[in-house]
Amino acid sequence: MNLRTVGERLRELADGEVALERSLAPLTTYRVGGSAAVVFEPASAQDLLHLPTACISAGVDPAEVPVLPLGRGSNTVFSDRGFDGIVIRMGPSLSWIRGGQDDSTRVAAGAATSLPFLANWAARRSLSGLEFTVGIPGSVGGGVRMNAGAHGGAVADTLTSVEVFDIAAGAFIGIPARELALDYRRSALSEKQVVVAAAFELLPDEGHAVRARMESYRKHRAETQPGALQNAGSTFKNPPGDAAGRLVEAAGLKGHRVGAAQVSDLHANFFIASPGATAQDVFDLVQDVRRRVLDRFGVELEPEVRFVGPFDSPVASVGAAR
Numbered sequence: 001m002n003l004r005t006v007g008e009r010l011r012e013l014a015d016g017e018v019a020l021e022r023s024l025a026p027l028t029t030y031r032v033g034g035s036a037a038v039v040f041e042p043a044s045a046q047d048l049l050h051l052p053t054a055c056i057s058a059g060v061d062p063a064e065v066p067v068l069p070l071g072r073g074s075n076t077v078f079s080d081r082g083f084d085g086i087v088i089r090m091g092p093s094l095s096w097i098r099g100g101q102d103d104s105t106r107v108a109a110g111a112a113t114s115l116p117f118l119a120n121w122a123a124r125r126s127l128s129g130l131e132f133t134v135g136i137p138g139s140v141g142g143g144v145r146m147n148a149g150a151h152g153g154a155v156a157d158t159l160t161s162v163e164v165f166d167i168a169a170g171a172f173i174g175i176p177a178r179e180l181a182l183d184y185r186r187s188a189l190s191e192k193q194v195v196v197a198a199a200f201e202l203l204p205d206e207g208h209a210v211r212a213r214m215e216s217y218r219k220h221r222a223e224t225q226p227g228a229l230q231n232a233g234s235t236f237k238n239p240p241g242d243a244a245g246r247l248v249e250a251a252g253l254k255g256h257r258v259g260a261a262q263v264s265d266l267h268a269n270f271f272i273a274s275p276g277a278t279a280q281d282v283f284d285l286v287q288d289v290r291r292r293v294l295d296r297f298g299v300e301l302e303p304e305v306r307f308v309g310p311f312d313s314p315v316a317s318v319g320a321a322r
């Protein structure tokens with residue numbers, strides 16, 4: 001599949017930026033990983049229409065082209081060998097918020113809008129329902145795809161619908177939230193469905209009460225979690241009735257290292273890429289911790305972080321726990 005030709009055609013057609021062989025590390029919070037064949041940052045939602053056209057003119061079936069929509073990269077680890085496909089990066093042109101006027105509780109936001117920015121915007125209008133996103137360093141699109149959640153709340157609680165660009169169909173489609181099969185950190189969206197906007201139904205509340213909840217969430221995070229750099233938040237989903245971090249800690253793995261990747265000393269479900277770490281280090285650490293937790297407790301942890309591109313199988317021998 002000639003992705004370079006697709007990228008060149010896209011560059012001729014689109015208003016947004018099209019980069020060939022662009023490094024992906026700066027586009028994620030982990031700051032590791034190789035390059036993508038093409039990174040497309042659309043200048044508007046309409047600019048996405050040029051992607052299937054570019055594929056067809058390069059003799060590539062849009063339904064077959066490997067694509068990955070990317071928000072703020074706060075839940076994604078790209079392989080050191082990169083991604084042999086097209087990354088669609090949702091940039092500033094898709095960061096906007098509308099609604100919340102004249103007592104309206106309906107709010108719409110562009111896919112690239114920062115979740116904490118949206119939470120603060122809603123709080124200023126005394127609207128409740130998105131407070132839990134205040135410490136989630138992702139975008140609205142990534143939040144929908146992952147059904148991001150914290151402090152007992154999740155995107156699914158207030159999301160009413162999304163507007164999606166379907167690359168295979170070459171068309172924009174409105175999808176009601178009930179059709180997205182939103183569940184614990186999952187949705188039915190495929191990589192070929194790029195969320196361009198999301199609509200939420202919020203609840204009126206006292207502004208000071210909304211702000212107080214956000215402040216308590218912020219404080220809790222600051223005390224219990226490392227910051228947003230060089231990690232992607234919770235590495236594993238919590239298994240039913242338990243917490244992944246509790247299991248990792250109980251297995252004696254706080255501070256455990258593989259290469260230059262390390263289980264956080266502060267929160268055992270956060271894995272940190274220290275300076276010099278590779279994406280493979282992070283992958284190996286995840287596999288190693290999974291294996292150790294399975295051996296010790298018989299619980300198979302499921303990664304919440306998304307690994308994209310080729311990774312080598314787990315190494316046979318890994319660094320010892322500190």
Ligand SMILES: Cc1cc2nc3c(=O)[nH]c(=O)nc-3n(C[C@H](O)[C@H](O)[C@H](O)COP(=O)(O)OP(=O)(O)OC[C@H]3O[C@@H](n4cnc5c(N)ncnc54)[C@H](O)[C@@H]3O)c2cc1C
Pocket residue numbers: 029068069070071072073074075076090111135136137138139140141142143144145146147148149150189191193194195196226227228229231232233234306
């Ligand atoms: C310090 C820290 C704390 C975190 N805390 C939490 C937390 O409390 N709760 C929680 O749920 N998560 C948490 N996360 C993880 C992450 O922030 C969320 O999953 C967030 O929703 C991801 O958004 P993103 O834009 O960064 O997604 P990305 O990493 O860019 O993408 C994640 C997935 O969404 C897809 N995607 C992104 N944008 C779109 C789009 N426009 N259309 C379709 N698909 C798209 C990608 O293809 C990928 O599959 C945390 C991360 C960090 C670093």
